[in-house]
Amino acid sequence: MSTVMQAGPLAPLDLPAPTDVTAAQLRGAHCVWCAGELHGDTAVDLEPRHDSINGVPGRWYPRGCRSCILQPVLLLVRTHPGTCEQCTDDATLCETRHALRALALELRR
Ligand SMILES: [Zn+2]
Numbered sequence: 001m002s003t004v005m006q007a008g009p010l011a012p013l014d015l016p017a018p019t020d021v022t023a024a025q026l027r028g029a030h031c032v033w034c035a036g037e038l039h040g041d042t043a044v045d046l047e048p049r050h051d052s053i054n055g056v057p058g059r060w061y062p063r064g065c066r067s068c069i070l071q072p073v074l075l076l077v078r079t080h081p082g083t084c085e086q087c088t089d090d091a092t093l094c095e096t097r098h099a100l101r102a103l104a105l106e107l108r109r
């Protein structure tokens, strides 16, 4: 049996290539954008990514700090509906849109 990985709402975020970041950034200890040290209450999980790392298929666990992730998330909130069939159909039923808006609200606090 294989489990299909469902792409989360943050999957379309543009991240640095895994080959361009440090080991600490690969495991989510440092912000994937600014390389700042992360703590539980300031870190935002960006969902595990599957990428080829130095030619080896691998998984990494990018995380970002709140100040780095706010703008990309706000941008996703704006651009998501144009890329989503569910939103074209009935945006109130789109879980991705709900998740993005909830995250944006949370980050702005
Ligand atoms: Zn950062």
Ligand SMILES: [Zn+2]
Pocket: 080, 081, 084, 085, 086, 087, 094, 095, 096, 097
């Ligand atoms: Zn949608």
